[in-house]
Amino acid sequence: MNWITPAKPAEITETRLIEAILSGYFPVNTTLPGERELATQLGVTRPTLREALQRLARDGWIEIQHGKPTRICNYWEEGSLGVLAAIARHANNLPEKFIENLLAVRALLAPAYARAAVENQATGLIALLADNLTLPAEAEAYAQADWALHHHLTIASGNPVFTLILNGFRELYPALGRRYFRSPAARTASHDFYRHLQASAAAGDPHQAETVTRQAMLISQQLWAQQGEGAGQND
Numbered sequence: 001m002n003w004i005t006p007a008k009p010a011e012i013t014e015t016r017l018i019e020a021i022l023s024g025y026f027p028v029n030t031t032l033p034g035e036r037e038l039a040t041q042l043g044v045t046r047p048t049l050r051e052a053l054q055r056l057a058r059d060g061w062i063e064i065q066h067g068k069p070t071r072i073c074n075y076w077e078e079g080s081l082g083v084l085a086a087i088a089r090h091a092n093n094l095p096e097k098f099i100e101n102l103l104a105v106r107a108l109l110a111p112a113y114a115r116a117a118v119e120n121q122a123t124g125l126i127a128l129l130a131d132n133l134t135l136p137a138e139a140e141a142y143a144q145a146d147w148a149l150h151h152h153l154t155i156a157s158g159n160p161v162f163t164l165i166l167n168g169f170r171e172l173y174p175a176l177g178r179r180y181f182r183s184p185a186a187r188t189a190s191h192d193f194y195r196h197l198q199a200s201a202a203a204g205d206p207h208q209a210e211t212v213t214r215q216a217m218l219i220s221q222q223l224w225a226q227q228g229e230g231a232g233q234n235d
Contacts, residue, residue, distance in 0.1 A: 013044050013052035018086050021061060021072055022093035031069035032062065059083050085168035091175060099176065102169070103224060107217035109162065110150065114197065115210035116157035122201040128152055129198035133191065142187050143177025149194070180220075183227060189219050 007015075020026045032038055039049045053070065056062045059082030063071040075083045076095075087098065117125055132149060135141045147170075154162035166173075180186050193216035200209035 009044055009048045010051035010055065013042055013048055014055045016042060017052060017056060018061065019090060019093060021075070022087065022090055022095065026072050028072050028074050030072050032072065034069075059086065061086075081165070081168065088169045088172040091172055099224065099228075100221070103217070103221045107214065107221060109165070110153070110217050111210040111214040113154050113157035113159065113162045114213035115206040116159065117153045118201050118204070118206040118209040120158050121156040122204055125152070125156060125201045126198055129194050129201070132194040133198070135191075137184070137187060139178045139181035139187075142181035142190060143174050146177055146181075146190060147173050180224060180227065183223065186220070186223050186227075189216065189223060192216075193219075 017026070021028075026032060033041065035046055035049060039046045042049065044052075053062060053064060057064045058080075060073055060079035061075055061083060063073050063078075065071075073079065087094065128149065132145050135145055150166060151163070154160075154166050181190070193212065196212040196216075197209055200206075200212055
């Protein structure tokens with residue numbers, strides 16, 4: 001039985017407006033056309049447009065003030081986590097340095113949730129990493145396994161906020177992983193990380209887990225930067 005629900009008109013409208021903002025069609029700190037004009041441009045009813053605009057205002061994409069034009073917010077400074085997740089779903093219009101900034105944040109968060117995971121559930125982590133150490137030398141296999149590992153670590157950390165943040169990138173992570181793990185050097189670096197993290201878990205040493213994770217995240221930043229030299233971010 002297929003339980004997939006088709007996207008509603010307001011959701012489609014919201015997506016189209018986000019794409020227009022990210023592409024610069026509607027630049028930051030400018031105003032949207034009037035409601036009637038914008039509804040006509042988008043080919044939707046005004047109630048549908050209003051619902052989409054309320055969604056965008058909730059997350060910090062736009063500012064709605066009664067009697068004034070709707071302003072396009074500086075979403076980096078005024079947006080919420082909803083903006084972050086939405087950007088991740090629009091891989092064709094990623095802002096400049098988005099991936100680099102995302103990896104920098106992961107380098108801060110991953111050591112913390114890896115440490116907590118070893119403190120809480122070292123045995124389960126050992127078993128998971130055993131599978132990671134026998135992965136075929138294929139980008140797809142590493143991309144899937146790396147996502148599964150970080151997802152497991154956030155859950156095992158006992159702090160669900162880590163998991164919610166990571167889940168915001170569920171659609172983007174595999175695509176970036178497939179690109180990243182095309183490099184043999186990236187696969188080797190991650191294999192080494194899995195091996196060292198397993199040793200930390202086997203020793204019951206959360207501080208060592210934190211250290212090896214931090215080192216691995218920094219290496220991944222360096223390798224991504226090397227891959228991006230001379231190439232577009234969205235290749």
